[in-house]
Amino acid sequence: IIVLSLLYTAAIMAIGNPGAGKSTILNAIATELLFKSGRCSGGGGLTYKLDEAQNKNGVCFIDTPGLDDVELRKAAACAISTALQKGGKHKLLFFVRYEGGRLQPQDLFMMQVGLKSAPEIRNQYGVIINKLSPKMMKQLVDCEERSKLLTQLFSNIDDGNNPVPSLPLPRLGDLDDEDNVVPNLADLPNLEIFIEEVIPTVKLTAQAANTINIEQYEEVRKEYELAKEQLTKKEGNILYICLLYTSDAADE
Numbered sequence: 001i002i003v004l005s006l007l008y009t010a011a012i013m014a015i016g017n018p019g020a021g022k023s024t025i026l027n028a029i030a031t032e033l034l035f036k037s038g039r040c041s042g043g044g045g046l047t048y049k050l051d052e053a054q055n056k057n058g059v060c061f062i063d064t065p066g067l068d069d070v071e072l073r074k075a076a077a078c079a080i081s082t083a084l085q086k087g088g089k090h091k092l093l094f095f096v097r098y099e100g101g102r103l104q105p106q107d108l109f110m111m112q113v114g115l116k117s118a119p120e121i122r123n124q125y126g127v128i129i130n131k132l133s134p135k136m137m138k139q140l141v142d143c144e145e146r147s148k149l150l151t152q153l154f155s156n157i158d159d160g161n162n163p164v165p166s167l168p169l170p171r172l173g174d175l176d177d178e179d180n181v182v183p184n185l186a187d188l189p190n191l192e193i194f195i196e197e198v199i200p201t202v203k204l205t206a207q208a209a210n211t212i213n214i215e216q217y218e219e220v221r222k223e224y225e226l227a228k229e230q231l232t233k234k235e236g237n238i239l240y241i242c243l244l245y246t247s248d249a250a251d252e
Contacts, residue, residue: 009089010201012059015080015114016095017066017107021130025095025169026063028183029195030055035063036180050079062090067113067217068106077212084118087206091199092125096153098132103152105224112157113217118209124202126194127153127166140168167194 012029014022023037034053051063062083065076094114096107115121129149132140139145150166167190172183185192 010091011062011088012091012093012195013062013064013083014093014095015064015110016093017068017104017110020066020095020097020107021128021169022093022095023063024172024181024183025093025128025130025188025191026061027181028185028188028191030059030061031182031185032056033180033182034061049075050083067110067212067214073214073217077214077217080114081117081209081211084114084204084209085207087204087208089201089203091195091201092121093199094125094127095130096127098129098136098149103129103149106221108153109217109220109224112220113212113214115157116210116216117212118204120205120208121202123164124200125164126199127164129153129166129168131171132168133171137168137170165194165198167191167198 012026014026016022021037023035026035027033027037030053032055034055035051049065052060053063054060064080064083065072067073067076067080069076094111096111097104111127115125129140140149146168153166154164169188169191172181172187
């Protein structure tokens, strides 16, 4: 059974946005149902407040809400800040998703503001790249492909904060549509070793973390949207020029 060696020593904290699969993976690590998991009617995850529980082995698990829900953002920021300010030994897990050929920007923003709020974390955490398709899982076996993904992951994070360990995890098939599930660890390759042996334990100083800056999260998000819009326009202009050139060439 996982995390026996962590008994009464390090709490396992999951940080990520709604729908990233935090609660489900924590249940898998705990090997029992500690947290409600699934999707609410609005499409997001079910975690909307700080949630703490111990499994039957006495290991503490902490499930935090995400910042992607505009209505709950302020409360979520307070909850994450409270968790980081409690202090003590932790195994920190940041959850990100890879969809449409790229890491989801809102998950990267979440990592950014979380790490900035508690600088003493430095590179003492792990990243779970969750809900990957079978094709993407196979691609990440290739060192070059994995290197590209990690470059994308850490491009907006200070150099002092990386490298850090990361673990790709697959979609859980039919379980993705189920609520309150406890996945079998056998279906989550290397998760047990990743938690127990790979991720470093960070000792957080009580009250040392700053309050999560939701304005900063919104600012980073807006900067990304502006850059994305400019890139789309640039690509559109290039396409227009190419089509125009092709049309002129055809007329000749």
